[in-house]
Amino acid sequence: MPELQGLYDAVVNGDQKAAVRLTKEGLDAGVEPMELLSSYMIPAMDEVGRRFECEDYFVPELLLAARAMKGAMELIRPLLTASGAQPAGRVAIGTVKGDLHDIGKNLVASMLEGGGFDVLDLGADVAPEKFVDAVENKKVDLICLSALLTVTMPSMRTTIEALERAGVRDKVKVIVGGAPVTEQFAKDIRADGYGENANSAVALARKLVMAARAA
Amino acid sequence: MSLADWLSSGPLLTDGAWGTELQSRGLDPGACPDAWNLAEPACVESVARAYRQAGSRIILTNTFRSNRISLAGYGVADRTVELNRAGVAISRAAGDGLVFASIGPSGKMLMTGEVTEDDLFAAFSEQAKALAEAGADALLLETMTDLEEAKIALRAALPCGLPVVVSFVFDSGKNKDRTMMGSTPEQIAKAITAEGASVVGANCGVGIEAFLPVCRRLRASTHLPVWIKANAGLPVSRDGRIVYDTTPEQFASYAGALIEAGANFLGGCCGTTPEFIRALARVMP
Numbered sequence: 001m002p003e004l005q006g007l008y009d010a011v012v013n014g015d016q017k018a019a020v021r022l023t024k025e026g027l028d029a030g031v032e033p034m035e036l037l038s039s040y041m042i043p044a045m046d047e048v049g050r051r052f053e054c055e056d057y058f059v060p061e062l063l064l065a066a067r068a069m070k071g072a073m074e075l076i077r078p079l080l081t082a083s084g085a086q087p088a089g090r091v092a093i094g095t096v097k098g099d100l101h102d103i104g105k106n107l108v109a110s111m112l113e114g115g116g117f118d119v120l121d122l123g124a125d126v127a128p129e130k131f132v133d134a135v136e137n138k139k140v141d142l143i144c145l146s147a148l149l150t151v152t153m154p155s156m157r158t159t160i161e162a163l164e165r166a167g168v169r170d171k172v173k174v175i176v177g178g179a180p181v182t183e184q185f186a187k188d189i190r191a192d193g194y195g196e197n198a199n200s201a202v203a204l205a206r207k208l209v210m211a212a213r214a215a
Numbered sequence: 216m217s218l219a220d221w222l223s224s225g226p227l228l229t230d231g232a233w234g235t236e237l238q239s240r241g242l243d244p245g246a247c248p249d250a251w252n253l254a255e256p257a258c259v260e261s262v263a264r265a266y267r268q269a270g271s272r273i274i275l276t277n278t279f280r281s282n283r284i285s286l287a288g289y290g291v292a293d294r295t296v297e298l299n300r301a302g303v304a305i306s307r308a309a310g311d312g313l314v315f316a317s318i319g320p321s322g323k324m325l326m327t328g329e330v331t332e333d334d335l336f337a338a339f340s341e342q343a344k345a346l347a348e349a350g351a352d353a354l355l356l357e358t359m360t361d362l363e364e365a366k367i368a369l370r371a372a373l374p375c376g377l378p379v380v381v382s383f384v385f386d387s388g389k390n391k392d393r394t395m396m397g398s399t400p401e402q403i404a405k406a407i408t409a410e411g412a413s414v415v416g417a418n419c420g421v422g423i424e425a426f427l428p429v430c431r432r433l434r435a436s437t438h439l440p441v442w443i444k445a446n447a448g449l450p451v452s453r454d455g456r457i458v459y460d461t462t463p464e465q466f467a468s469y470a471g472a473l474i475e476a477g478a479n480f481l482g483g484c485c486g487t488t489p490e491f492i493r494a495l496a497r498v499m500p
Contacts, residue, residue, distance in 0.1 A: 058395075063327060098243075100245075125245070151245070153457050154455075154457060155245075182451065184451060185450075185452045
């Protein structure tokens, strides 16, 4: 039996090589993929989030942990899918129309992947219709909108309005984030939530998707 | 004239935001503001002139995104050198005073391998050289979020022989006193001083009140002059429009405390206008 606690440590320390190796060893030894995920990897990401919240970790550590998680998930996901297990949720993410900035969006996307979400990255400067299409044709549970510029914040509103006009707004949760975005702005444009940083965005995504599935 | 000469009569007033000023002159949101250096130079010059008239002793250039990597996103990478040269010429033409040439971050992340150190060095070298050859008085590496990228940009800028200001965004962590990558003002000031910059500073980020402790901590960690350019708070949405709540007078009420905390250069970032600079000019010593 391999030392599985090491998998937890590898994710917390952002050691992708060790995370992949230990996942492989665990699977070879007959440990259930779900067991690896729920007993070691997800608790590890929770610990990473906790360290981020208390300022022990910053963006570099988050990125490394997400990368380790992603490496391990690549081995585990096909097995989970084959066994019929559902991902944490399906997310479409993008920087809104007119805005080319993608660092924040990419960071949230990797954290969501690390958190077990199936992530559809639509890129930067994404037209509202593409988000509508993701809801209509890609069955996403959640949309994440990013904006770095004050002048492109209104594109978040037009994206939500486009979802409303297409009659799919109630099929999906929408969260927003980015340097100039605030909780109040999220409320004003009828988003379902505001993620202050990549870590809180993942926690919020989990909460919203779970609530929607329970409803 | 050296940096010490410029500062010999006390703190210097810099300028305010350019992007929003260009938008009020018809630039489409989401369009590349720097492209107007060639397409609408008269409009860009009117922004520069508005800041000169408001009392800016130093104005920047409309070249924040004019590095090859960022311009590629707008499909105008082949105009890199021209846009930078035009930016300096426009600011120079707007009246007497110093012109500090703006160099922003690449918008790509080193850590995730989106861009390499060599790419960054080449892009920043090209931009710095074009700005220096066009006659800028100093180079300003601003709105930096990653110390590693800023160090590369600084190494690329120093061979031009001009004073180099390096200014970071402190908007992360509970107290909004860390860069996105987690660096403290102390770490930034020490590293940037050791790398040979002439001035270290903070810009953008959150409201001006958060700049006081950051300014104090930069001051305590370096012998270099300190550059401060705060936002007019965080934007709020009102009647479907995005506006900044801080008034020019509220903004300027922090000037005295910032200078006391060690600021040698004072101006505004996002959300500030020539009115903010006028308000600062009224209270600056």
